[in-house]
Amino acid sequence: xxxxxxxxxxxxxxxxxxxxxxxxxxxxxxxxxxxxxxxxxxxxxxxxxxxxxxxxxxxxxxxxxxxxxxxxxxxxxxxxxxxxxxxxxxxxxxxxxxxxxxxxxxxxxxxxxxxxxxxxxxxxxxxxxxxxxxxxxxxxxxxxxxxxxxxxxxxxxxxxxxxxxxxxxxxxxxxxxxxxxxxxxxxxxxxxxxxxxxxxxxxxxxxxxxxxxxxxxxxxxxxxxxxxxxxxxxxxxxxxxxxxxxxxxxxxxxxxx
Ligand code: PEP
Numbered sequence: 001x002x003x004x005x006x007x008x009x010x011x012x013x014x015x016x017x018x019x020x021x022x023x024x025x026x027x028x029x030x031x032x033x034x035x036x037x038x039x040x041x042x043x044x045x046x047x048x049x050x051x052x053x054x055x056x057x058x059x060x061x062x063x064x065x066x067x068x069x070x071x072x073x074x075x076x077x078x079x080x081x082x083x084x085x086x087x088x089x090x091x092x093x094x095x096x097x098x099x100x101x102x103x104x105x106x107x108x109x110x111x112x113x114x115x116x117x118x119x120x121x122x123x124x125x126x127x128x129x130x131x132x133x134x135x136x137x138x139x140x141x142x143x144x145x146x147x148x149x150x151x152x153x154x155x156x157x158x159x160x161x162x163x164x165x166x167x168x169x170x171x172x173x174x175x176x177x178x179x180x181x182x183x184x185x186x187x188x189x190x191x192x193x194x195x196x197x198x199x200x201x202x203x204x205x206x207x208x209x210x211x212x213x214x215x216x217x218x219x220x221x222x223x224x225x226x227x228x229x230x231x232x233x234x235x236x237x238x239x240x241x242x243x244x245x246x247x248x249x250x251x252x253x254x255x256x257x
Contacts, residue, residue, distance in 0.1 A: 012241025
């Protein structure tokens, strides 16, 4: 596998954290720290209320802004939801879809992940689609079945051209926010399996072009080892993305990875 075929992408997932002034302060701190990381796509995925502030604060910098969810309909009677057009109109470029917290607490299914992914792509947003097994599923030795099923369903009907615009985040659910990181070998094994699954569904060239991230308690201390693996092209970072220095260390680990 040739890592140079794809861009390293480090994305922070702020979850439900930061008011607007706090978001401004954090982004102002991150910007100069990552300004030299030209070969890495640096993204902050922030709560809906922070998007406009975040887009303004990062204008002219190499930090891109993402949302944490998107609805699949263009408009209508969907109280509390936000459409892809509403996001692009703000200058948002990325969106996290199917995060395990959305699957666990908000009834997200592979079918709705698929609909959201297609809606995002149709509007010109780049989806960061999260997949990952539960601890129980890993213990039952069905990790590959779970991941293959999620990849097939989440990208059902997505063209080869469009999947190249998508990012896949492998996030073992047992490693998210728990401090338990998958070992670099475990992360590599599943990221390589995702690429092999894409090669079967599309073709090898398409699979080689898709950025696959690892997410799950990635931090300043373990990022370099995880990102050194041939199929781990980046990271989706929760807790550590809320600390400018730690986030910057992870971004620079991707420069060297
Ligand atoms: C996440 O929210 O996607 C995540 C990986 O969280 P954490 O880094 O805190 O485990």
